[in-house]
Amino acid sequence: MVTLGKRYSPSKPQLAQSYFTRALEGSSGKLRGRILAEMTDTYYELGQLSFARKNSDELQSYLSGLDPAESFEVLRYVEPQTLDREWSQSLWSRVWELDDRSANRRIFCRLNDSERQSALEKNLKKRFEESQTAGDQLAALHALSLQVQLMILQGRYAEALVLCEKGQKLDLETRLYHTQLEQLSSYAHSRLGEHAEALRKVRKARQVFAESERFSATDAEFDCAQMEIGYLLDMRQFEPALNLAQAYQSLTEGQDSWTIALARSFALLKLKRWEQALEALKGLEDNSVDSVFAVAVKCHRAEVLSGLGRHAEAMEELKEARKLAAKLDSVRQCDVVLLWNKLEAETAPLKELAGQVHTLPDYSPDNPAVSRVLTLAGLESSPDNSQSRRWLSQVEFLRQANELMASLPEMATTVPLLPTSLVQEAKSLRAKEVKVQYYAGPSDLVMMVVAPEGFAVHRLALERKTLDDWATRVRTDPEIARQLGRILVEPLELEGQDTTLTILGHGPLLALPWDLLRLQDGRLLECHQWRLWAGPTLAPRRTKWNGPYQVLALGGVKASKLPASRREVESLASTGIGSVDVLNGESATQKQLATHSTPKEILLSDGPLTIDEIYSLPLRPGALVVLSSCEGANPKSQERGPVTLAAAFLAAGASEVVAATERVTDREAEALFVEFYKKMAAGLTPSAALQKAKL
Incomplete structure (x- = not known):
């Protein structure tokens, strides 16, 4: 039946x-x-x-x-099936030139609330661990593959990539799941906008499936072919997309054949081969009557007819498409009306649809077509938009954060600030400043975010041992720098170069070279300003940095053998920073700027200034301390509450400290900090000045 x-x-x-x-x-x-x-x-x-x-x-x-354990078998069946459907729908969206990641709600997310999804994820993790313990590698890989699919269905693409890499390392012997995980990672890359990497991986997977004699390899090959066509369309490589679609259309059947035919017609349209594009659409909507697929075909035919100059026929097709989309109560009406507006703006029913769109069953405020319809109709977006839903209220933030801490007992004794303290910190935030506290547990990474707009909590499936491994390899491996950028920074959705990120963390996060983390638009250093929270300060936070300043500069300490440090402090007066008192050589007995240091002491001419002595220094409240030396903020192996030179200066009354987490050369420090003071003299904040000086 x-x-x-x-x-x-x-x-x-x-x-x-x-x-x-x-x-x-x-x-x-x-x-x-x-x-x-x-x-x-x-x-x-x-x-x-x-x-x-x-x-x-x-x-x-x-x-x-059913409880989650009983429903596992049913849901396990739904997940891969649903993922296949999502790929197909994604290709339709590309054909319609939409970045529509939300309108076609995934079945799994329709069927399960967050509690059930969380229970299923725990079930999959448990099965993975039990299978590994029992030595059943295939069962472990199967559970991990399902967990990857679950993450993709939930939109957790960066986490899915981490698990794909883990699974591929485990499957080096049988390689039964290796190619499937390559295919899944390709899809995750695509959703993250990394189309070139997505194309490379799916092409590799397609070729492996094409050469394989395993059961269902042909179906997997066709899935990869559809994905590859979609990525080529994303990258506007219409000729290669057309060639691939033509190669596979005769090999596929059913919906695979229909979607490839639609993609082929789309590529022909973009290449302005109108007659061929129209021929490719013949009879397609008859294959799936009363469906959004038929709506898509009608819209596409209307655009082709318009290209041929047959405007009246194009408008008739659009009217039929709108009628069918309305019959289906589908948000695809927005796509129809937007194309209508493109072809004949004066008659497009934008306002009529804008007044109804919120009532549609598949309405999503994140849908770009919905937003465009509302904007063109001159109406404001729904208050339930993605920006407002992204932030939690203070009460909801505290509830979620405290629940997390209850489930992760070590977190309370590891993180620098408890949730109530983070709420207090939010009151002193500047405009365009985001503060995030990370906790790296054995199997979870927790991010608590405070910003002027509100609060957020993220829990990501990232094992601590993976983070530790990445921290040691990030300087030499660009892909790890990209993985860290996806996991640690991109979930924050920072906007603009003038946004300042203040980072609270522990363990490897404190010594991480954050400048090197790669985001979609470049390195973190190039995209945003950032500061590392090294400890509490007794001084009130400065709100203005506009000079001129009084600077006490120390350099050329004889015992340090750093000749560039003398030149560095002597050149400060020429930067325009303000009044500069220079202490050089044997006269330098107390405060320092350019000399040698270790994580525990600063080298002076008459002996070291230890970290314990720094805590009791009578610093002017609100002073800026610049340590042009090695490892002034290096926590070494301290896991929680690290004691560093930077933390000591903050406790002594400094408002901010500029310090290195690694060793630096004499000449590098000279070049950086002379430029830094020039930027400070121009009125930039220390964070902004340091960013510009590095660039």
């Missing part, structure tokens, strides 16, 4: 529904759950939203009566 239902679903959905119903009548238990899952997935895959919504409601009702 299920097979017959799937056969007739594209062209005769009512008949298909009757076959599915008969299959359900004689089913119970897990079998009933699987049938419901396959029905739901089939209808969503075909874009037949009315039937899909009805069945997803029934499946949701079935799952609500």
